[in-house]
Amino acid sequence: MTSNLSTTQPINKGLLIKRMLLGAAIALAVISLFIFAGEPNPAWPAYWRVRPLIITPLAGAAGGACYYVIDQHLLNQPGWKKGLAIVLSILVYVIGLWMGIVLGLDGTMWD
Template sequence: MTQAHDSAQPQPFSLSKRMLIGAGIGLLAILFFLVPGEANPEWSKFWMIRPLIIVPLAGAMGGMCNYYILQFQKLVGLNKIVAVVLSILVFIVGLWMGIVLGLDGTMWD
């Protein structure tokens, strides 16, 4: 037997897709800061590696928080608008903290 699938109802993104989207947003955000900037000669040779790893990881964790907040919203019955606004705020704060941590000691001194 095959299961009936309602194609009219949009399917939510999976956890991995939300994490990949969050990591992509984080990568674009950090590239916005790194590409036009000049390196200080006092910094190490590979100073860009740290922000290029930490900020996309922070974005991926923000995507994971987004997924779990929206899943929790369905479970509890919270208003969807409140859950979406909360998940966006958590994502922005987490991404900001990732940028600060990634650029600490170099551009954020």
């Protein structure tokens, strides 16, 4: 007799896409504050804004996907595990967003 002890849940693609789009939108808003405020250095290339506007929302979408995974596995747990899931998901998103900003602005504003 075999028993299936697997706890994997099916992926809810709609919810995953919603979390990724929300993460990307937040990241786009944050990087836009950095990019469009102030005058750029004239020594920078003409299209220097393209790189951060692509990389940072991708990092935000990855953070949204991580939030989805953490949410699926820990958020429905009782007690302290729910609080841990919330703190962990916010921490992972903020670190991913920071890394996306650094990678996007490397060589221009982050020098």
